Amino acid sequence: MRVLMIGDVVGNIGRQTLKTYLPKLKQMYSPDAIVVNGENAAANGRGIQRAIVREWLDAGIDCVTLGNHAWGQGEVFDFIDEEAHLIRPANFPKGTPGKGMTVLSTKGGKLAVINLMGRAYMESALDCPFRTADRLLQQLSHNTYILIDFHAETTSEKQAFAWYVDGRVSAVVGTHTHVQTADEKILPKGTGYLTDVGMVGPYDSVIGMERTAVIKRFVTQLPVRFEVAKGRTQFNAVLFDFDKETKKAKKIKRIRIDDDMPLIG
Numbered sequence: 001m002r003v004l005m006i007g008d009v010v011g012n013i014g015r016q017t018l019k020t021y022l023p024k025l026k027q028m029y030s031p032d033a034i035v036v037n038g039e040n041a042a043a044n045g046r047g048i049q050r051a052i053v054r055e056w057l058d059a060g061i062d063c064v065t066l067g068n069h070a071w072g073q074g075e076v077f078d079f080i081d082e083e084a085h086l087i088r089p090a091n092f093p094k095g096t097p098g099k100g101m102t103v104l105s106t107k108g109g110k111l112a113v114i115n116l117m118g119r120a121y122m123e124s125a126l127d128c129p130f131r132t133a134d135r136l137l138q139q140l141s142h143n144t145y146i147l148i149d150f151h152a153e154t155t156s157e158k159q160a161f162a163w164y165v166d167g168r169v170s171a172v173v174g175t176h177t178h179v180q181t182a183d184e185k186i187l188p189k190g191t192g193y194l195t196d197v198g199m200v201g202p203y204d205s206v207i208g209m210e211r212t213a214v215i216k217r218f219v220t221q222l223p224v225r226f227e228v229a230k231g232r233t234q235f236n237a238v239l240f241d242f243d244k245e246t247k248k249a250k251k252i253k254r255i256r257i258d259d260d261m262p263l264i265g
């Protein structure tokens with residue numbers, strides 16, 4: 001089973017970059033499933049709209065995950081329960097609209113995708129992501145590949161979580177910081193791991209936002225409106241090959257394409 005996980009797509013520029021590279025990557029790697037984090041996909045970088053989800057699913061993306069901006073666009077409440085393969089962090093409190101796990105039937109087999117959110121330095125009041133994972137994993141049969149999008153700020157929480165589920169899932173991929181880490185590894189019991197897959201969006205930015213506004217925020221300590229940056233772009237993703245028998249990771253390849261750098265990998 002080969003799964004392509006694409007990092008947080010940021011704003012219109014991120015969506016356009018995704019549109020540019022997706023066909024090439026599908027042709028190059030022929031993934032059995034494509035998962036994209038869309039929590040910053042709206043024009044202002046906060047949330048996602050129905051039209052974006054529809055466009056992505058029609059373009060061959062199999063699952064869209066979210067994060068702390070899940071509710072950034074008011075219209076999401078109108079469709080989040082209608083889109084089978086749009087998921088938001090499973091550890092939002094019980095009764096929250098939407099769901100945190102979906103199971104995809106792919107040509108390579110069944111792939112469960114779970115979205116969780118960390119709690120360290122994250123605003124929302126969330127249930128424990130570790131215990132939420134325990135609960136969800138009990139619902140899955142042993143012949144299912146399992147990918148977890150762990151949307152969190154700190155490396156320590158992401159690493160701790162991956163060790164906690166090592167051997168129980170195929171891979172844990174961190175999202176949210178928008179910076180791709182270079183620590184891909186396969187843990188001792190076979191779970192693939194990457195602290196953060198990075199983003200699809202502006203290259204000359206502060207994690208996707210226009211840098212002068214962010215600098216002003218830090219220098220003046222006053223509230224400043226952030227806009228998605230313009231200009232050169234970057235495309236960050238990670239490709240997993242999972243073993244058919246064990247459902248565990250056997251190969252991990254980071255993908256990073258920047259406007260001024262050739263396709264690495």
Ligand SMILES: C=C(OP(=O)(O)O)C(=O)O
Nearest residue numbers: 040068069176177178207
């Ligand atoms: C990327 C970040 O924020 P957001 O969830 O707004 O994208 C971040 O704070 O690291």
Ligand SMILES: [Mn+2]
Nearest residue numbers: 067068069176
């Ligand atoms: Mn986020």
